Amino acid sequence: MLSSMEAVRRLMDLRHRGRAEDLPAVLTSAAPLLAAETITVLLVDYGQVALHPLRGSGAATVVVEGSPAGRAFTTAEHQWLDGFLWLPLLHGAERLGVLEFRLKDHPDGADLRDLEVIAALVAELIASRRFYGDAVEHTRRRLPMQLAAEIIWNQLPPLTFAVDGTMVTAVLEPCYDVGGDAFDYAANADVLHVALFDTVGHGISASALTTLTLNTYRNARRSGLSLVDTSRSIDKWIRAQYPGAFVTALLAELDMATGVYRRISAGHPAELFLRDGRVLPQLPTPNALPLGLGHMIERPPGVVEWQLEPGDALVLYTDGIIEARDSSGGLFGVERLGEFMLDALRLGMSAPETMRRLIQTIVSYEEGELRDDATAAMLQWRRH
Known part of the structure; x- marks a missing residue:
């Protein structure tokens, strides 16, 4: 006893x-x-x-x-x-x-x-x-963390979150030197807000711009702004504080009760849609200019809407994932990313473990030396 x-x-x-x-x-x-x-x-x-x-x-x-x-x-x-x-x-x-x-x-x-x-x-x-x-x-910490990475990690939410059958989990590399990538999420009532950002540049200047972007996104979300107005708010502040700089982004909302997924791609790669052991066609992207450059066109950011089915998974990623290169210069690419994700789902691997193995695969593909920040987030939905 x-x-x-x-x-x-x-x-x-x-x-x-x-x-x-x-x-x-x-x-x-x-x-x-x-x-x-x-x-x-x-x-x-x-x-x-x-x-x-x-x-x-x-x-x-x-x-x-x-x-x-x-x-x-x-x-x-x-x-x-x-x-x-x-x-x-x-x-x-x-x-x-x-x-x-x-x-x-x-x-x-x-x-x-x-x-x-x-x-x-x-x-x-x-x-x-x-x-x-x-x-x-x-x-x-196994290595000294660079100041830019220190700033970013102190801004981020926990890597994994789950509620009512819906899970979001993310990974970032190089973890001790990341500066331009970030992600965020928040669950409010039945809406899960998810965002992924890829800032131009690296180091302290990139982390400062990322910090502004991340906190402007949170301020807009907490003020109850729509996706379009959130995009406009971030765009306005980047342009005001960092003229000429820009951030690519995916700004998304998932209705966890109905599975309706809505998003804006601001110059960002399209997410992967995984359903029943296959990769679905990509959603239109981009449907807005990168954040900070929105003033260059008059039309508002477009919002793409998609109906998820229970068990669907989405993978959001920055270009550091698909543009990883092996010793011969071959790109990791979207097709290889899709194959990796489908294999993990077939093996019944959990979302956090899938993302852990993905980022280690990317690091190994580039022989331990990433040329760019590589960030990815996986979103799984099941009706609650």
């Missing part, structure tokens, strides 16, 4: 006074209450390549591919091997890492459910306490 409630009480104390770096010590004190010899927090790095012990604990780093801990992370299901139990650390649908227990016996029934509650609480504590210190960032 586990003393789970006492372990919960000790962890809950961190909600009001404590830092993320205090977690290892609290978990060590709580381990005997849970019939565990050790309990270790392993967080995934920015590249989603390996799981690293939270600063303050002495465990070893574990590579995601081919390890039980990695399978717990990639499948979001518990794994057991030789006295070790790994439980996924999920903050909502966001994958943070895994919680590793060293146990004498495999827990069953109520004991396993209690440990899953502990893992859920640890994930909540990491998500809420990470902003009061740098232990989580020190753990997740």
Whole structure:
């Protein structure tokens, strides 16, 4: 019989006074209450390549591919091997890492459910306490992060979000040097707002323009503006603050109750539509000039509307995905992207894991050296 409630009480104390770096010590004190010899927090790095012990604990780093801990992370299901139990650390649908227990016996029934509650609480504590210190960032960073990337990552929402059968998940590379790409989303009532941005340039100047674009988008959305007026607002502010600069974008809305998808492509590549094991024809694109250049034509941005079917998936991406080049100069291309996505869906891979593997495929395709920022977001819809 586990003393789970006492372990919960000790962890809950961190909600009001404590830092993320205090977690290892609290978990060590709580381990005997849970019939565990050790309990270790392993967080995934920015590249989603390996799981690293939270600063303050002495465990070893574990590579995601081919390890039980990695399978717990990639499948979001518990794994057991030789006295070790790994439980996924999920903050909502966001994958943070895994919680590793060293146990004498495999827990069953109520004991396993209690440990899953502990893992859920640890994930909540990491998500809420990470902003009061740098232990989580020190753990997740494997390379020095450039200032432009620091600015962008601090602007972004969690990589994955799910509500009522609808999921959106995104990836960005190079994760330590990204500067011109960004994404955003928000679920308000039955409407899921999604946007993807690709800013001209790189470095600090690009990240500053991206910051303006992202926050203007949020301001327009929160002010209740339509897609057209949101596009106009962003266009106006870019032109006023950065004359001559521009940002390509996909601005989209999904009615999660009906599956009606509406979007504006401001000089941006068309999204992929995946349905029943095939890639559907692309929607018209672009139907507006890049943001910042809209004054060059008089007509308003066009809005394209499409009816989704339950199970449909959309992939939004920046040109860094399809314009990745191998050693011979061959483009990754839209066709290869579609084949990759269909293969992942046929294998039953989750959306977050699909995107993790996509970005690693892109990095590998360019032999580890990306020529441009590469960002993609996957949207899956099921009627709720």
